[in-house]
Amino acid sequence: MKNIITSILLFLSISIFSQSKIQQENLIDLTESKCLDKKDISNAEMRNCTIQATQSWDKELNKYYDLLQNKLPKETFQALKESQKQWMIFRDKEFAFISKFYFELKEGTMLYIIAENRKKEIVKNRTLELKMYFENLDY
Template identity: 65%
Template sequence: MNKITLLVLIFCSISIFSQDKNQQENFIDVAESKCFDKKEITNAQMLECTIKAGQSWDKELNKYYNLLAAKLPKDAFETLKASQKEWIIYRDKEFKFISKLYYEVKDGTM
């Protein structure tokens, strides 16, 4: 494992485990929560709130991905790129499973 990869893994581990419980929520999560706080919200409106939050998170991820692309050595970035492609495959399979679970196995929505 090269030094850059090791440093990225260490940074991610520290970030995850050192988060303060009193830390402010991310602005995307706050916006999604406010969207859900309507008095009478339909499932379609909840879905729209979630879609908007997902789009915002996608922009945020792309922002940092592009920053890493500009900063990392080429070989380290290629490793990152490959891992992100694998993550996308995992994410898509996870969503497919969740859809099957709630729409086919449980016969409806949550």
């Protein structure tokens, strides 16, 4: 009986911790969702919501990059710096392709929203990678 109660308490604490962590990580996504949930929102406004989210993810990316710069040994940070330079090259080339594909090859204002969302996901994913590296420093 004691083991069952302990297991239930452990499960509940993990569940509560996970939910608060998810909410914290998704503040940018929640803000974007609120922006997109406006009544009678135009495609241009939807696109701007996603562009703002991308900019917020980029700020978070820079925050974690700076935090890692201050915490990592110099040699390790140099490896991250080179990796980040290469990622930025990838990002810029991918953004150029996305723009050509969705803005030139295809037609329709809804596709602009899809393009901006794709760009946002690229920045978001890199941000979450850097955040994970930073958080793993404490383990």
